[in-house]
Amino acid sequence: MASEPQGGLTGYIQHHLNHDVVSLGDSAFMKIHVDSLLVSFVLGAVFCLWFWLKARKATSGVPSKGQAFVEIIVEFVDTQVKDTFHGDRRTITPLALSIFMWVTFLNTMDLLPLDAPGWGVKTLAGDEAAHHTFFRWVPTADINTTVGLALSVFFIIIAHGMKAKGALGFGKELMTAPFHADNLVVKIILVPFNFLLNLVEYLSKPVSLAMRLFGNMYGGELVFMLIAGLFASWLSFLPGVLFNTAWAIFHILIILLQAFIFMMLTIVYIATAREHH
Template sequence: MASEPQGGLTEYIQHHLTHLTPHASKSGFWAVHIDSITISLVLGVLFCLLFWLKARKATAGVPGRGQAFVEIVLEFVDGQVKDVFHGDRRILGPLALTVFLWVFLMNAMDLLPVDLLPWITEKFGVGHFRAVPTADINMTFAMSLTVFVLIIFYSFKAKGFGGYMHELFTAPFGAHPALWIPNFLLNVVELLSKPVSLAMRLFGNMYAGELVFMLIAGLFSAGAGLAGWALYGAGIIGYTVWGIFHILIIGIQAFIFMVLTIVYISMAHDHH
């Protein structure tokens, strides 16, 4: 649980919502958030290392628990890709697996106690450290813009430059020259809405979940004596209940991000 600062709940939440940035970094969207980058890289490496080790030890006989878990995840993700995309899955399958597990692991950092990582980093002289990369809008937009680049790439790959340009200017209203500009504007809006919806949906849900954890930790850490212990106990219960419910949100948001990535790339292959 939390140790509330003298400034009260507002200062406590503001403190925990502050990212670790270099002194020369810009503010806002262009800021470099060292904490989000560090956590996401560490989780990505751990995910790759775990699956690489399980792949090396895989056997054709009765699988162990680790191999069985990996096979279940692989079959689940491959089934989702197969249901949506009917082309060559050699690239899209691993991409979907990476998106699903990486986002899930980043979301799962929200289950750690709010003050755990900041307490650890403070021992090394680091005052601010946020543990949930997907509660950082810079990180979710970075992932969604990567998906956006893949959408553009597969659109040109599947249709060619001429075919894709023809689609942008002639769909959905037709090929009449008077409709070229409305068609193009509508397609651009639709195209740009994809990364925005991906980023904002994931960020909004994870930011709200993180904020609820902070509110519970901050509210129920105030007080002294018997009342303080009662509040502390109520905070433990509230933290546990919200954590159990939040597990569902973590999995659903990772699944949605993966499915929408597959759907958007599949749509890039379709011809209008």
């Protein structure tokens, strides 16, 4: 990212909305946002390493502050799963914990200085390199990231539905619910309507997950960009810091809330998929 606004406020924001892209072809589906992928994988690895180290050093005696903090998070997530999912939660709780912590980590990147990548490039390579370098480090403000997360949850939901009802039972439910009929002819007539309603219901789940998370994080990132662009000069540096700090404090609630909502909706969708109609 550039460390200085180019072409006024509009140019500053437009520049900061660019991704570091690698094109594998002419199609839009062949363009990879390297910054989102890199940050997502690094933060995922940090989360796994952190919890693995705490689990490895866990003691049954008086826990350290780090172990106690991790235990509080695990117990909090497990309580949410237990209250929502009434079944064997041995695989659900780890999934919910991974989603909550990973999305929280991804969202928290929004609290880091917007121009930090540009400052680093400018220091190492100069102004011209900084102007042509793009690096957005809030993966959840990238629609590709949230869609990827939502699609992963979608396939997990389908897998749970098939595991609970069997492949044939799952397919039968798509054709025979929610409208039931005893008459065979009526039942056949209702098949396309049932399938269409179930298709819309299932497809709406990843769409709602992806768009809710993306919309909130993208909007929050735009506010940070707007504040930074408006207070870019040295004369207004202090007001900019104050406004950014105030928005960051409020934004912490959004960061945690969006991670919590994503986790809870995942649990609810899995529980619903396992129910027999």
